[in-house]
Amino acid sequence: MxxxxxxxxxxxxxxxxxxxxxxxxxxxxxxxxxxxxxxxxxxxxxxxxxxxxxxxxxxxxxxxxxxxxxxxxxxxxxxxxxxxxxxxxxxxxxxxxxxxxxxxxxxxxxxxxxxxxxxxGDDSALPVFRSFLTHEDAFIQSSCIEALGKLHDPESVEQFKSMILDSEAPDRFEVCDLTTWKAVDALAAYGTDETIDFLVQKLHHKNPTVRRIITDVLVDIGSVCVPPLMNAFEEGDTDTKILTANVLGFLRDRAGADGLVAAFDKGLADDENVRYAVYEALGRIGSMKGLICLVDGLSETEELILMAVIGGLERHVNPGMLSTLTTLITKTDEQAERLAKAIISSRATSIFRALYENQSAAEILINTLIESKDTEILDDFRTALTEIGGEQAEKDIARLPQLGAGARKALAADDSRSMCAMHRAILTDLGFEPYMAANGEEAYEFIEQDVDFDVIITDMNMPIMDGMELVSKVRNTPGYEDVPIIMVTTESEADQQNLASKAGVSAFITKPFKPDDLKNKILEMTE
Incomplete structure (x- = not known):
C-alpha cells in the first residue's frame, strides 16, 4: 500500500x-x-x-x-x-x-x-424537519418540505395544503415561490387519494407557474388521477374544465377519453373553449369512443375547433373516418372548404395522402394548398405528393407556388398543435416568417440564437415553461423591451390578465378566436 x-x-x-x-x-x-x-x-x-x-x-x-x-x-x-x-x-x-x-x-x-x-431518510428526523417548516430561509424551509414529502410524513400534509392555499393570497399569487413549488411536489410524493384530490382542486391556481407544476406532477403520478380529474371536469367552471381536459390528454389514458366523451354527451362541453380542449385531449389519447367523437366533430364550423378535430384525427387515421371525411369534403359546400383548409393548415399529410386517392377530394385539397403562403406547408405537401407519385401528382406539384421567406419574423409559442397551425397560417398570410415553439423554453431558445422578432405570440398555460415565464425572460432580454407580445389565453379571470400585463404582455386574444381577430391585433401592434 x-x-x-x-x-x-x-x-x-x-x-x-x-x-x-x-x-x-x-x-x-x-x-x-x-x-x-x-x-x-x-x-x-x-x-x-x-x-x-x-x-x-x-x-x-x-x-x-x-x-x-x-x-x-x-x-x-x-x-x-x-x-x-x-x-x-x-x-x-x-x-x-x-x-x-x-x-x-x-x-x-x-x-x-x-x-x-x-x-x-430516517424517521427519527421528522420532528427536526417539521420544526424548520417556518424557517426564515426559503432554502432551508424548502429542503425540509422536500424531505417530509419523501418520508410521507402524515403530520405535514395539512401544512403543505395550507402553504399552497396561502400562496393564492392577493399579495402573494403573482410569484411562485420556492416553498409553494416544493409543497406541490411534496403532496405529489405522497400519492394518496387525499393529496391527489387536493392537487386536482388547485389545478386552476391563480399563479400560472403553479398551474404548470401541478399539471406536471399529476401527469407524473399517472392514471390514478383520472377519476378526480373527471370529477373536477364535471363540477368545475370553464377554466377548470379546460385545464383538466388538458391533463387528461397528457395522461393518454383510455378511461380519461371515455369520461370526456360521456361528459361531452351530457352537454358539459358546450362552451367553445372547453370543446376545443376536449377535442385536443381526445386526439392525444386515441380511444375508439374518442375517435367517434372526433369524427362527429367534423361538423364543427369554427376554424380553430375544426383544426383541433383534424389534428386529432391525423394521429389516428382509419378507414371509417376517411370514408366520412371523403363524403364531407366532396360535397363542395362551405363545410367542405373549411375541412380542406383545416387539413392543409394542420399539415395533416396522412389524411391528405388517403384522400388524394379520390379525384374530387384531391382537386379540392390541391386548390386549397395553392392558396397557402407558408413555405413549410408547401414543402410538406410537395414531399407527400412526391411520395404518392404518378402523373397526376407530378402535375399537381408543378402547380404549387415557389415562395421566399417573409421579410419580417414572428415567434409563436403554444403546446397545442392546432393552435400552432393556426398561428402559422395567420402569420404567413400577413407576410411574416413564422418560428413555432411548443413551450416557452423552446421559444426562448430562438431568442438566444439572436433571431430578431417583430412580434411574439404566446399561450399562457404551457408545460416546461409557461407564457408568464417566457414574457418575463423576454422583457429582461436586451433589445426586447418594446417588442409587441400578444398573449392568447382561455383564462377568464381579470386578475390573470392583470398579472400578464405586469409581466410585459402588450395585448390579449381570448380562445377560441376568428383568424381576423388575431390578424387585426398583430397589424395593430406592428404597423
Missing amino acids: ATLDDFRNKEFLDQITILNEISGSKAPEALPELVELLKKPVGDTSIDYMVVNALNAVLSNNPDKAIEGLNDAHEGYQILCIRVVGEYAIQGAAQKLVELASSETDQDRLMEVLTSLARI
Whole structure:
C-alpha cells in the first residue's frame, strides 16, 4: 500500500499517485494522516482537492469513523463527515445529525446537516424537519418540505395544503415561490387519494407557474388521477374544465377519453373553449369512443375547433373516418372548404395522402394548398405528393407556388398543435416568417440564437415553461423591451390578465378566436 510518510516532501506526481492509490483501496490506515493533511493543507490546490477525495473514499468504507468525525472540532473535517454520512446514507449517523440540527445556528452548516438527514431518510428526523417548516430561509424551509414529502410524513400534509392555499393570497399569487413549488411536489410524493384530490382542486391556481407544476406532477403520478380529474371536469367552471381536459390528454389514458366523451354527451362541453380542449385531449389519447367523437366533430364550423378535430384525427387515421371525411369534403359546400383548409393548415399529410386517392377530394385539397403562403406547408405537401407519385401528382406539384421567406419574423409559442397551425397560417398570410415553439423554453431558445422578432405570440398555460415565464425572460432580454407580445389565453379571470400585463404582455386574444381577430391585433401592434 502507498504510504503517506514524508508526504509533504515528495514530488508532485508522487503525491498524486499516492492519493489515487488510497482513493482506490479506501485503506483505513491512511485516515489519520489524511485528516492531518486536510487540517493542515499542503497549499497546492490540486493536491488539497485530491486529499478531500481520498478522505471521502476512505470514510465511505469506514462508517464508524465518519460518524465519529461528526463531533470533530475542525469545521472542515466535520463538514466533510456530514456530507459523507449523507452521500452514503449511513443510518447510524441519523441521531447525531438530529442533535447537530437542533443546536446549529449557522444557516449554511444547518443546510448541510438537513441535506444529509434527508438523504439518510430516517424517521427519527421528522420532528427536526417539521420544526424548520417556518424557517426564515426559503432554502432551508424548502429542503425540509422536500424531505417530509419523501418520508410521507402524515403530520405535514395539512401544512403543505395550507402553504399552497396561502400562496393564492392577493399579495402573494403573482410569484411562485420556492416553498409553494416544493409543497406541490411534496403532496405529489405522497400519492394518496387525499393529496391527489387536493392537487386536482388547485389545478386552476391563480399563479400560472403553479398551474404548470401541478399539471406536471399529476401527469407524473399517472392514471390514478383520472377519476378526480373527471370529477373536477364535471363540477368545475370553464377554466377548470379546460385545464383538466388538458391533463387528461397528457395522461393518454383510455378511461380519461371515455369520461370526456360521456361528459361531452351530457352537454358539459358546450362552451367553445372547453370543446376545443376536449377535442385536443381526445386526439392525444386515441380511444375508439374518442375517435367517434372526433369524427362527429367534423361538423364543427369554427376554424380553430375544426383544426383541433383534424389534428386529432391525423394521429389516428382509419378507414371509417376517411370514408366520412371523403363524403364531407366532396360535397363542395362551405363545410367542405373549411375541412380542406383545416387539413392543409394542420399539415395533416396522412389524411391528405388517403384522400388524394379520390379525384374530387384531391382537386379540392390541391386548390386549397395553392392558396397557402407558408413555405413549410408547401414543402410538406410537395414531399407527400412526391411520395404518392404518378402523373397526376407530378402535375399537381408543378402547380404549387415557389415562395421566399417573409421579410419580417414572428415567434409563436403554444403546446397545442392546432393552435400552432393556426398561428402559422395567420402569420404567413400577413407576410411574416413564422418560428413555432411548443413551450416557452423552446421559444426562448430562438431568442438566444439572436433571431430578431417583430412580434411574439404566446399561450399562457404551457408545460416546461409557461407564457408568464417566457414574457418575463423576454422583457429582461436586451433589445426586447418594446417588442409587441400578444398573449392568447382561455383564462377568464381579470386578475390573470392583470398579472400578464405586469409581466410585459402588450395585448390579449381570448380562445377560441376568428383568424381576423388575431390578424387585426398583430397589424395593430406592428404597423
